[in-house]
């Protein structure tokens with residue numbers, strides 16, 4: 001599959017305060033239906049694509065998005081403090097910046113090839129068919145969390 005590479009891709013939030021310029025290869029366009037993506041977006045899934053972080057720059061009037069640690073010390077999500085647009089995800093140890101596909105100025109050519117946490121997709125919108133191995137995970141899909149606030153990890157009481 002050819003998803004192309006980008007001499008320069010631009011994108012941003014709804015209000016325009018947060019803008020970015022990304023260069024280099026687009027990597028791993030995918031949907032994600034993990035609980036964090038669903039809660040943070042209010043949607044059944046979010047769509048993500050990665051860019052090399054070394055060529056990624058925040059160029060809007062407000063600079064970087066506001067970051068929220070979804071997995072403290074591991075993963076953070078970025079959103080516009082003005083309009084609330086979810087725009088980015090970054091692993092602290094990572095080499096790629098994930099951005100929401102729909103934040104791209106020209107998103108139509110970026111086609112998701114996989115859906116993370118597919119089993120968590122709602123029944124009324126089944127997961128897309130994966131073009132990769134089912135268990136391949138994205139760097140922006142965190143490994144199982146240690147946070148006690150994540151209900152998925154809570155062990156049911158034994159009877």
Ligand SMILES: [Zn+2]
Pocket residue numbers: 013014015016017018080081082083084085
């Ligand atoms: Zn905004």
Ligand SMILES: [Zn+2]
Pocket residue numbers: 032033034035036037038116117141
């Ligand atoms: Zn997710």
